[in-house]
Amino acid sequence: MFTGLIEEVGTVRRLERTGEGGRLSIAARTVLEGTRLGDSIAVSGACLTVVGLDAGGFVAECMPETLAHTTLGEARTGSAVNLERSLPLGGRLGGHLVLGHVDGVGEIREVRRAGISWEVRISLPAALRGCVAPKGSIAVDGISLTVIEVGETSFKVGIIPHTLRETTLRTMRVGQRVNLEADV
Incomplete structure (x- = not known):
């Protein structure tokens, strides 16, 4: 769950498409703080799971459904994306409850x-x-x-x-x- 309060604007490093969906690599800084493999990050509103981390960003896997029914399927190297870490239990809710399931x-x-x-x-x-x-x-x-x-x-x-x-x-x-x- 998220709040809709963007923590930072990241940059798409690449979208690698596979027959089974894709891997989205994003340059980021702020959302990396405290982030571990398996954590959720909302990427322009779509909840994605972190499957790779490095000093300059993270990698998330995208299902075919995600690529077909969100704008992430149109992502290009250099595209700007809104980033937000998931809301911790007891965290401050300043926006509204956002699930990360793009409608x-x-x-x-x-x-x-x-x-x-x-x-x-x-x-x-x-x-x-x-x-x-x-x-x-x-x-x-x-x-x-x-x-x-x-x-x-x-x-x-x-x-x-x-x-x-x-x-x-x-x-x-x-x-x-x-x-x-x-x-x-």
Whole structure:
């Protein structure tokens, strides 16, 4: 389980595809602190198990399902990914409960400045219609965000400057695909 509060932005070193899925190698620093083989790390919202560690990052195995139904299947060397270690028992819950089970992939439709913050409209996959509530929470690429508005085929979230600076959203663009997880 995770909180949706991103600890760092990592960089994909490589995605090695195999007939059985793939191995994703990610450069990271902060999330390595205290991490052991077998631990879970959310990578842009998808819960992955650490199967390899080195001084500059970690390796996780990806099932075919993960590569087919998240944006991780599109990862390229140099791609930025949001990283968060799993929530320790008794840990502080500052965002909302995020399972790391991506429910669908949406597409950024509009990015608009709104005072000091940003409003972002994202397409709503059919499987998530009825699961997203106004003023509720949603994880977008693993980031806990508040839903401002829900339409039939899209929803809008608000992003404060801190979140913009500290996550992959700092490089968001219209047409970009993002992992989505509805609130539990």
